[in-house]
Amino acid sequence: KQEVTQIPAALSVPEGENLVLNCSFTDSAIYNLQWFRQDPGKGLTSLLLIQSSQREQTSGRLNASLDKSSGRSTLYIAASQPGDSATYLCAVSRYSGGGADGLTFGKGTHLIIQP
Amino acid sequence: SQTIHQWPATLVQPVGSPLSLECTVEGTSNPNLYWYRQAAGRGLQLLFYSVGIGQISSEVPQNLSASRPQDRQFILSSKKLLLSDSGFYLCAWIRTDRNSPLHFGNGTRLTVT
Numbered sequence: 001k002q003e004v005t006q007i008p009a010a011l012s013v014p015e016g017e018n019l020v021l022n023c024s025f026t027d028s029a030i031y032n033l034q035w036f037r038q039d040p041g042k043g044l045t046s047l048l049l050i051q052s053s054q055r056e057q058t059s060g061r062l063n064a065s066l067d068k069s070s071g072r073s074t075l076y077i078a079a080s081q082p083g084d085s086a087t088y089l090c091a092v093s094r095y096s097g098g099g100a101d102g103l104t105f106g107k108g109t110h111l112i113i114q115p
Numbered sequence: 116s117q118t119i120h121q122w123p124a125t126l127v128q129p130v131g132s133p134l135s136l137e138c139t140v141e142g143t144s145n146p147n148l149y150w151y152r153q154a155a156g157r158g159l160q161l162l163f164y165s166v167g168i169g170q171i172s173s174e175v176p177q178n179l180s181a182s183r184p185q186d187r188q189f190i191l192s193s194k195k196l197l198l199s200d201s202g203f204y205l206c207a208w209i210r211t212d213r214n215s216p217l218h219f220g221n222g223t224r225l226t227v228t
Contacts, residue, residue: 032214043121043205043219051214089159096213102149102174103217107158 002027004092006106014114015082021075021109023090028068030092034103035064035075038087047088048075080113087111117142121206121220129228134179134193136223138206141187146208148189150181153203153222162204165189166211201227 003026013019023033032051036044048057048064050073056065063076073090087110091103121138128134140146150162163181164172171181178197182190189206206220 034216036219041222041224043221044207044217046216046218049214049216091159091217093217096211096215102151102161102164105159107156 002030002092002094002104004090004104004106006088006090006109008109009107010110010112012112012114013080015080017080018076018078019080019111021077021088021111023073023075023106025071025073025092025104027094028071030068030094031096032093033064033066033073034091034093035062035073036089036091038089038108044089082113082115085111085113117208117218119206119208119218119220121223123223124221125224125226127226127228128196130198131195134191134196134200134225136191136204136206136225138189138191138220139187140189140208143187143208143210145186145211147211148183149207149209149217150189150191151205151207153205159205163189163191196227198227201225 005024007022030052034049035047037047038044050057050066052068061078066073087108089105089108091105093103118141148165151159152162153159161174165183168183179193204223207217209215209217
């Protein structure tokens with residue numbers, strides 16, 4: 001059974017710093033990996049999706065990398081801002097279109113950017 | 116563009132009362148639909164999954180049920196709520212073509228008293 005772990009569980013850094021969030025998964029037979037952002041009391045917003053054949057994806061100040069063979073992904077946030085404060089979750093999918101298993105989620109990293 | 120609507124946003128219900136949460140998707144056809152529950156400190160738990168009208172897969176045995184009466188409508192129900200049903204319920208959809216991201220609604224905060 002796939003397990004997804006995110007370290008650290010919580011992180012607090014001053015504004016302007018570059019930071020890295022980590023995600024590891026136990027079964028490397030994945031179709032893709034997604035990073036999400038969740039604000040308090042809200043649903044999840046998809047940030048980046050990396051196909052299993054890709055090494056990284058970038059969107060603005062965000063860069064996600066994937067090392068499928070080692071079961072690891074990182075989300076790099078450049079020049080952090082207070083508005084980046086949220087919980088970040090990663091999830092892996094075994095099949096295209098989600099499939100019966102859906103996505104397996106980590107528990108998230110709660111990020112606070114201090115002004 | 117595609118959008119997902121989920122309601123109500125918050126709900127307080129007594130133990131033993133019925134439940135109906137609704138989710139609709141616009142701008143796409145034949146999506147895969149999901150109901151997740153998020154409890155504090157426990158992550159996201161997949162409850163139900165649907166690949167088409169009337170096709171429901173249950174991932175967790177419980178007193179909840181789901182139905183898909185129309186292609187883009189997904190309903191989560193219970194005949195009698197338990198205290199343990201309290202949580203944050205999220206509806207999500209995904210296209211079935213290659214490498215489509217999963218999209219979530221804004222969720223329903225359910226408190227069973």
